[in-house]
Amino acid sequence: MRIVIAPDKFAGTLTAVEAAEAIADGWRSVDPDTHCTLVPLSDGGPGFVDVLHTALGGTLVATEATGPLGTPVQARFLLVGQTAYVESAQACGLHLLPAKDRNPETTTTYGVGELIGAAIDRGATTVVVGLGGSGTNDGGAGMLAALGATPAEPLRSGGGALTGLDRVDLAAARARVAGIRLIAATDVDNPLLGAHGASAVFGPQKGADAAQVQRLDAALAHFADLTDPETTLRATPGAGAAGGLGYGLLLLGGTVESGVRRVLGAVGLDTLVASADAVITGEGSFDSQSLRGKLPHGVAQTASRHGVPCVVLAGRVAVAEEEAAAAGVTAAHSLVESAGSVQAALEHSARELRRLAARVAADWPR
Known part of the structure; x- marks a missing residue:
């Protein structure tokens, strides 16, 4: 039997x-003759650069960037020919923030702008900028400031500072990336503002309470009024x-592309799956967002x-069987249910994932 094991990260664990590796170990514990092809994946968030480096080769370039709190962090981007892959989470990721410091x-x-600039200099x-796993809610204002947009100080000071802006000059930032093809790799289709926008949907995950969500959405709306008066980009x-x-x-002339499609193409998943008997994928939470292109x-x-x-x-x-089946999923199994509690699933994720994979393997028809 041949299976392809192609999961995303299980965020935080x-x-x-x-x-x-845990899934493969669990499956082989039941059926040691199974040929497992491991294809770790990323949709643009944490792991984006490492996954693409494994698939494409190229050069990993180490550099220092400004982290989400304004202090230096170590980061890497991937250079393959004249294409650079930047993982935004390496400069502004939620994982870089202790729980007490999570304030979007x-x-x-x-720091994302610094990484883009460093890639251009190379x-x-x-x-290609992988988007996901961020701890920020500034509409990219900090990134723009690093590339030359002014006034720099309020732009680089977080989403809350955007309300104090009376102008934004993007000329220098646009000049910095002139002739550069910028691609935002993401499978999130949310607009900037409103009930389905950045602040309302993702702000709470980054530490924002209800009042902060409202303030952040208003701040982004003000920022958009200054930078997108035709209201087309927001x-x-x-x-x-x-x-x-x-x-x-x-705002810099970039385009949005599917991070999933780019990564799946890079690793050649289509070819690998064509000769497989089964495919195992996974992530931390399989929910309605998962079915929107994740x-x-x-x-x-x-x-x-x-x-x-x-x-x-x-x-x-958190997806009904009918919805999962319509998306091409044969079955979905919960680590929490298998482990017996959320605490067990979180504290012993690798062990419980191995056990769950073994149970699925034991029940698999041969």
């Missing part, structure tokens, strides 16, 4: 590599990705095209 009114994307003519699907970082890239959905669609069953192993499952 397992990297995609660790998840793939003050965190900045300034000769990149195309810069409603673009993906503008709200990574706390509005997608919007900032759109990684498990992309993997399931690939499997469905080849008539190969696809199983999701997730920390929690």
Whole structure:
């Protein structure tokens, strides 16, 4: 039997590599003769650069960037020919913030702009920015400031500071990226503002309470009025990705592309699945967002095209069987239910994921 194991990370507990290894170990404990092909994946968030480096080769360039709190962090981007892959979470990721410091009114994307600038200085003519896992909600203002937009200080001071702006000059930032193809790699289709926008949907995940969500949405609306008076970019699907970082890239002439499609193409998943008997994917939470183009959905669609069953192993499952089946998912299993509690699933994620994979393998028809 041949299976392809292609999970995303289990946020906060397992990297995609660790998840793939745990699933493979669990399956082989029941059926040691199974040929497992491990394909750790990322949809643009944490792991984006490492996954693409494994698939594409290229050069990892280490550099220092400004973190979400304004202090230096170590980061890397990938250079493949004249294309650079930047993982925004390495400069503004939620994982860089202790719980007590999670305040999207003050965190900045300034370091993302520094990474883009460093990639251009290394000769990149195309810069693909993976969006996901951010701890920011500044509409990309910090990123713009790092590339030359003014006034720099309020732009780099977090989403809350945007309310004090009376003008924004993007000329220098646009000149800095002139002739560069900028791509926002994301599978989030949220606009910048409103009930489905960056602040309302993702702000609470980054530490914002209800009052802060309202203030942040108003701040982004003010920022958009200054930078997008024609109101065309703010409603673009993906503008709200990574706390509005997608919007900032759109202001520089960037385009939004599917991070999942780019990664799946890079790793050659279509070819791998074509010769497989089953595909196993997974993530921390398999929910309604998962079915809006996130990684498990992309993997399931690939499997469905080849008539190969696809199983999701997730920390929690909040999708009805009918919805999952319509998306190409044969079955979905919850780590929390298998482990017996949320605490057990979180504290012993690798162990419980191995056990869950073993149970699925034991029941698999042969």
